[in-house]
Amino acid sequence: xxxxxxxxxxxxxxxxxxxxxxxxxxxxxxxxxxxxxxxxxxxxxxxxxxxxxxxxxxxxxxxxxxxxxxxxxxxxxxxxxxxxxxxxxxxxxxxxxxxxxxxxxxxxxxxxxxxxxxxxxxxxxxxxxxxxxxxxxxxxxxxxxxxxxxxxxxxxxxxxxxxxxxxxxxxxxxxxxxxxxxxxxxxxxxxxxxxxxxxxxxxxxxxxxxxxxxxxxxxxxxxxxxxxxxxxxxxxxxxxxxxxxxxxxxxxxxxxxxxxxxxxxxxxxxxxxxx
Numbered sequence: 001x002x003x004x005x006x007x008x009x010x011x012x013x014x015x016x017x018x019x020x021x022x023x024x025x026x027x028x029x030x031x032x033x034x035x036x037x038x039x040x041x042x043x044x045x046x047x048x049x050x051x052x053x054x055x056x057x058x059x060x061x062x063x064x065x066x067x068x069x070x071x072x073x074x075x076x077x078x079x080x081x082x083x084x085x086x087x088x089x090x091x092x093x094x095x096x097x098x099x100x101x102x103x104x105x106x107x108x109x110x111x112x113x114x115x116x117x118x119x120x121x122x123x124x125x126x127x128x129x130x131x132x133x134x135x136x137x138x139x140x141x142x143x144x145x146x147x148x149x150x151x152x153x154x155x156x157x158x159x160x161x162x163x164x165x166x167x168x169x170x171x172x173x174x175x176x177x178x179x180x181x182x183x184x185x186x187x188x189x190x191x192x193x194x195x196x197x198x199x200x201x202x203x204x205x206x207x208x209x210x211x212x213x214x215x216x217x218x219x220x221x222x223x224x225x226x227x228x229x230x231x232x233x234x235x236x237x238x239x240x241x242x243x244x245x246x247x248x249x250x251x252x253x254x255x256x257x258x259x260x261x262x263x264x265x266x267x268x269x270x271x272x273x274x275x
Contacts, residue, residue, distance in 0.1 A: 008078045009237075010034040010071060012058055012115065013085030014051075015042035017184035018134065021230035022082055023051055029234055031080065034071055058085040058111030059103060068118040077122025080237055083112035084134040088149045088190040090210065092203040101148045108152035113159065120172070129172040130237050133160045134229075137180050137252040141259045143271055145194060145203075145210045164244060175236050176245035179229050180252030187218025209275045224249035 009026045013019035014035035020043070026033045027049050035043050036056040043053045052074075056067040071078060089096065089104040116131060123129030138146065139153035157176060164174035191214040198207035217223070229248055236242040247253045259267050 006030065006032050007080070008032045008034070008071075008075045009080035009082065010036065010078045010115075010119070011082040011084055012036045012056070012112075014046060015039050017186075018179065018182060018226045018229045019082075019084040020046065021226040022084060022233050024049065025227075025230040025234040026080065026082075026237070027051060029238070032075065034067075034075075034078065036067055037085070058115070059106040061114060064111065064114050064118065068115070071119075072122065077126070078119055079123075079126075079128070080130045080132065081116065081119055082132045082134065082233060083115065085111060086134070086152075088138075088146070088186055090145045090149060090190045090194050090214075091197045091207070092145060093147045095198050095201070095203060096148060104148050105152055105155070108149075109155050109159065112156065116163070120167075123167075123172050124170045127171045130242075131163070131167070131172065131174045132177060132233055132236065133174065134177050134179065134233075135160070137178050137247060137249075137255050139176075139178060140247075140256045141267070143210075144206060144275065145198075149190075161244075173242060174244075175242050177229060177232060177236070178245060178247040178252055178256070179224075180247070180249035180255070181217060181223040182226055182229060182249050183218070183221065183223040184226060187214040191215050191218075206275070213274055222250070 009031040011019050011023045011033060014023045015037035023033050023035045023046050033051045034054055035046050035051045036054045037043060038057050040053040040055050047053050054067045054070060056063045086108045089100060133156055135156045136153045138150050139157040142150045160174055160176045167174060191211040194207050194211045232246050232248045247256055
């Protein structure tokens with residue numbers, strides 16, 4: 001059992017990338033960190049540092065409920081929830097089945113929402129807590145063949161803003177983190193999916209171009225180390241008055257600025273120029 005004075009946190013998608021880095025930062029800050037992912041084996045290094053690993057598929061309600069029950073039994077809830085689990089579904093809208101699109105929403109939006117619902121009562125009872133939602137610069141911009149992915153990230157942005165107003169009277173804070181191009185497995189997985197789904201057919205040319213662009217951008221140390229995002233999360237959680245959102249990592253601030261201030265046509269040209 002942990003000390004009642006030890007703060008607690010839950011990080012989803014902690015088996016790799018940003019989630020693992022965020023968990024490490026919170027452990028170093030003195031939190032008892034629950035780490036959740038589909039594969040507990042990939043979180044063995046975090047367990048050695050003192051984390052508690054939970055097997056949880058964020059798209060399965062029974063596993064979410066079981067994870068929260070385990071946390072509640074041991075700690076009574078968490079002080080910090082980091083909704084990090086997610087992936088990118090890329091491909092032409094015409095060629096992506098609605099079952100795939102729904103699963104993208106289950107993982108990127110509804111899983112985070114369900115987990116938040118279940119952990120909120122304990123936070124309200126304490127009169128404090130912090131919810132950190134990892135969206136993306138993709139929650140403010142758009143790219144070719146990214147319709148369903150961007151739809152989920154835009155949804156999570158709006159959901160977070162409304163949630164922030166709902167929870168403020170209870171002393172619970174909601175913070176949005178908008179990473180840019182980060183050195184994770186995101187690009188390789190998205191690129192592979194595009195080629196498998198649309199390598200042939202009417203969208204083959206644009207699919208191959210997008211896949212090639214992703215392969216150039218990710219996996220060559222051109223992106224930002226995930227630890228940068230972990231530092232942003234850790235600092236936001238520690239702050240007595242955190243910002244409502246933080247854009248961090250390569251291209252994030254620049255792309256969001258261009259999209260906001262220069263308009264659709266200019267942004268369209270910028271995105272197409274990368275093809």
